[in-house]
Amino acid sequence: MPSTGSKALVGIGALVTNDPTVGTGPLGILRDAAVVVTDGLIEWIGPGDQCGDADDRIDLAGRAMIPGFVDSHAHLLFAGDRSEEFAARMAGRGYEAGGIRSTVAATRAASDDELRAGLNRLAGELLASGVTTFETKSGYGLTVADEERTLRLAAEATEETTYLGAHVVPEEFADDPDAYVALVTGEMLAACAPHARWIDVFCDRGAFDADQAREILRAGMDRGLTPRVHANQLQHGDGIRVAVESQAASADHCTHTTDDDLELLAGSTTVATLLPGAEFSTRSPYPDARRMIDAGVTVALATDCNPGSSFTTSMPFCIAVAVREMRMTPDEALWAATAGGAAALRRDDIGMLSPGKRADLVSLDAPSHVHLAYRPGVNIIDRVWRSSASPRVTS
Secondary structure, rough: OOOOOEEEEEEEEEEEOOOOOOOOOOEEEEEEEEEEEOOOOOEEEEEEOOOOOEEEEEEEEEEEEEEEEEEEOOOOOOOOOOOHHHHHHHOOOOOOOHHHHHHHHHHHHHOOHHHHHHHHHHHHHHHHOOOOEEEEEEEOOOOOOHHHHHHHHHHOOOOEEEEEEEOOOOOHHOOOOHHHHHHHOOOOHHHHHHHHOOEEEEOOOOEHHHHHHHHHHHHHHHOOOOEEEEEEEOOOOOOOHHHHHOOOOOOEOOOOOEEEHHHHOOOOOOOOEEOOHHHHHHHOOOOOOOHHHOOOOEEEOOOEEEEEOOOOOOHHHHHHHHHHHHHHHHHHHHHHHHHHHHOOOOOOOOEEEEEEEEEEEEEOOOOOOHHHHHOOOOOOOEEEEEEOOOOOOOO
């Protein structure tokens, strides 16, 4: 029987729980289902005709319902516009990591209020597209003061904040990258660690090599931060190996992989977070998600929202691209955008719908989650419920 103050969501045509013990198939789908929510947590899930009464009752009229999307990789703290760079790329110019520096200049010149407004606008777009939990990084300040302030602002909007002082080497350190690594692992880290949960490094061409990445991650771990790695986006390299060796929560991008990389990932707790928006916006080869999944790798999908290479906040778009271009099934893509994202953030309170989990829910204006890929570019997000319960983070 629902508790006092509970809300019952009934008339759910197909409820995706991501818990195969309570429903059919790997997504644990329940038909003609209901969900009872109390104090921001799921109290009960089951057949609609067994729901009983509740203080508030909402009829979904046969719509599908899914867990809220978990966006485990985004860059929302920035200023400026790089649409001209995008246009040039579509005209044939390649993508290089160095383009980040133009955003760095604009971000340094922006006020706190301007950065906060941009963050809140993009966070609102994420929520409207069904994202109920998101991670965001620093990395467009690259000075002690600017990295600290962007993380401080990020923490106003999400508990999943990542210190990415090691995004690229800024222009003022171009002739002495070792000095910048020393800053990232020293004074900058000391200022940023109190505002961050994670530490990240871009281990790729034009950014940081494997030895520098190891040094940066080790320093962050010594400060209590958990590692993540931008790995193998622009070319094959040591990024995935560095991530697995460091027991990183995720290796992100993974565009260029070998069988050895997949064996490393499959034998680890590191999630391969795939970011199809970046390949779409840079005309780069897509990661081979089918090969990864078949090799036993845990895969997540995220938007990689950023001004240079993936300026989208739409997880449904990323799901559609992953299904069409990366050979994922609609079930696999949805799982990767929900439970996979939760795994990449090492969270066990989100990404799945079962009693005691956060009541982060999305109803679709469709009878099935398959419509997320089946109807690309069409907004089928009907309604989003985001839990007001205090987050219960597990590491």
